Amino acid sequence: MSVLFPKWTNVLPTVFAVGALGGAVAAIGGFWYYATPKFWRVGYMPTQPGGGFNHQLHVGKLGMDCRYCHTKVEKSYEANIPNVSTCYGCHSDGKLSKLTEDPVHKEKTEFIRTAYAQDASIPWRRVHKVPDYVHNFPHHVHINAGISCYSCHGRIDTMPVVFHAESLSMSWCLDCHRAPEDKVIPKDKITNLAWVQNELKERKAGKAMSVEAQQVLDALQKAPPENCGACHY
Ligand code: HEC
Ligand code: HEC
Ligand code: HEC
Ligand code: HEC
Ligand code: HEC
Structure with a gap:
């Protein structure tokens, strides 16, 4: 529930009441669906238990x-x-x-x-989570396809406390699925975040893909999916 309807959606009944009168539902709904999710989680940084993990x-x-x-x-x-x-x-x-x-x-x-x-576990607070209605996010498939942690989690190696660096919104997933060639790197560099950041920056500025990266891209079994059913029920 909490994932589908975060606290701020409490104002929605009011929004709908206003909308029914003024016909503003579509505009507000459109804003809610297409603009907000992209930005609302970036920067989310829960306090972790004990001395935390740096x-x-x-x-x-x-x-x-x-x-x-x-x-x-x-x-x-x-x-x-x-x-x-x-x-x-x-x-x-x-x-x-x-x-x-x-x-x-x-x-x-x-x-x-x-x-x-005490044989207890440390109650770490989760930072990244896709909503339950996104039923399919195979984490390992992405690593094995030559996508670095950097592309989805940012420069974790510079974070004293982990925060949400990317939106994880639907358009964010699709942007990469439509152009994976912008992000695919050689697999031995996956966890070398500083290297990846620099490489992707240079590539954006026009540098060609390395032979190794091109091989990883060519080896993908199929193009990343864009059909609704691949990620939703
Ligand atoms: C391979 C060894 C190693 C492992 C595994 C390790 N640590 Fe550490 N940790 C260190 C060292 C060394 C330091 C001190 C570094 C320094 O002060 O320069 C440290 C420091 C810390 C500190 C003090 C940080 C601070 O701000 O001064 C905390 C808290 C901590 N570790 C938590 C953890 C937790 C939680 C884990 C498991 C998820 C973990 N560590 C796993 C080696 C390790
Ligand atoms: C010594 C153990 C250790 C190492 C090494 C380590 N992590 Fe972590 N990581 C943790 C622990 C413990 C947590 C949970 C606490 C937290 O979120 O700060 C965590 C949390 C995370 C999270 C957030 C998980 C969530 O709740 O969404 C991400 C993303 C992450 N790590 C990525 C990385 C990346 C990328 C690297 C390598 C650059 C890395 N970690 C190296 C121990 C480690
Ligand atoms: C294609 C994007 C992508 C890549 C690449 C990626 N992650 Fe993630 N990661 C995610 C998403 C999305 C989630 C939330 C998944 C969910 O809710 O099921 C996540 C969750 C996590 C978590 C939290 C798991 C938990 O149960 O709390 C950790 C830890 C993590 N990633 C570490 C890493 C590390 C380390 C790498 C690199 C080796 C990496 N990720 C690469 C997108 C990615
Ligand atoms: C930075 C690039 C990138 C991002 C971001 C990304 N993906 Fe992907 N994804 C890929 C690539 C590349 C593949 C193709 C993997 C293959 O065919 O081996 C893929 C494949 C998939 C697949 C198909 C897996 C399979 O077994 O065929 C699903 C489902 C998927 N991604 C879901 C998601 C979701 C959900 C998100 C957002 C939360 C997301 N992806 C974000 C690059 C990305
Ligand atoms: C690559 C995976 C992927 C594909 C393909 C995909 N979605 Fe999504 N979708 C997501 C993710 C991830 C979210 C959650 C966004 C968030 O949390 O902000 C989402 C959210 C949604 C939402 C909720 C509103 C929103 O934008 O947050 C709707 C409705 C939706 N998708 C419909 C669709 C339809 C219709 C299609 C086919 C045209 C589709 N999706 C294809 C990953 C995908």
Whole structure:
């Protein structure tokens, strides 16, 4: 429910009442459908539990690959969030001993050891979610088609706190489905977000696709779908 009818739609009965009088329903409805969804989620940045998880630090500074934690991105229909034992592997009492002696660091990471000791999971708040009526979004298909995390999630490696960088609106999906050649890159660069950002910028300015990228594009089984049924019931 909450996904289909966010809080602000509470004003809709009023809008419809006004519309019935003034015949403005079509105009407002049109605005609602075609203009709003494109922008309303960009920037969404929920506060995460405990000391949170800093991608800028772990990926940008420490150089960890996305797949160290999001282990299933190439294989599964939905991406996964790592469980607490992945964090505990580095943040147990024994490891990083110099750091855990630092009281500030110790306090910021205590929620990991607490959750681990209680065999509990950390209640991360979800950032990206397509509405339920979009029944088909195979995450892994996109990775395997040479689409980088960058194209859909932005520069995660520079984010101290994850936020919504792209709209995930229907026209956003379709823009890429109509011109995948603008986004397809060699698969070994998928998680190298800085490289991808630069490459796509240069390509937009007229640089030709590399041979490797062209091969990935040519290998697509079929063109990305534009028919309604591919994504909706
Ligand atoms: C050390 C583990 C780790 C690494 C490495 C890592 N992540 Fe994450 N990621 C997490 C955790 C934990 C969360 C959930 C907390 C949050 O959203 O901040 C998360 C959340 C996310 C989300 C938001 C999920 C949602 O709720 O919508 C995206 C997108 C994401 N990561 C992408 C990436 C990308 C891209 C990379 C590589 C550039 C990466 N991550 C590397 C642990 C990791
Ligand atoms: C490969 C080792 C490794 C893994 C796995 C890892 N971390 Fe870290 N983490 C570090 C290191 C090293 C630091 C300290 C970096 C620094 O201060 O420069 C750190 C720092 C932190 C901090 C303190 C951040 C700050 O702002 O000072 C938090 C919180 C944290 N990690 C949470 C997590 C969570 C949650 C996970 C699991 C999703 C995780 N870490 C997985 C190595 C790791
Ligand atoms: C074609 C666009 C696209 C690409 C490429 C992409 N993602 Fe996503 N990602 C999404 C969408 C859309 C969602 C929300 C999916 C849903 O609601 O089922 C999502 C969700 C996620 C989540 C949250 C899963 C959860 O259950 O909370 C994580 C983590 C994530 N992506 C990580 C990554 C990583 C890492 C990469 C690169 C290896 C990547 N994504 C590449 C579009 C993409
Ligand atoms: C940046 C580019 C890009 C974006 C954004 C994108 N897609 Fe795709 N999508 C592709 C490509 C490329 C393929 C073709 C994959 C293949 O044929 O192997 C594809 C294929 C698909 C397929 C067909 C999968 C199959 O098994 O044949 C579905 C369904 C789909 N995308 C849904 C979505 C939805 C829903 C969104 C928006 C939330 C979205 N896509 C956003 C590039 C993108
Ligand atoms: C590539 C996947 C994809 C295809 C193909 C697609 N849609 Fe969508 N559609 C979406 C996504 C994703 C959303 C959710 C947009 C959002 O959350 O802002 C959506 C939302 C909608 C909505 C809700 C209003 C809105 O714009 O948010 C309607 C109605 C709709 N689609 C109808 C259609 C029709 C009719 C077709 C065929 C002409 C179609 N869709 C084809 C992905 C797709």
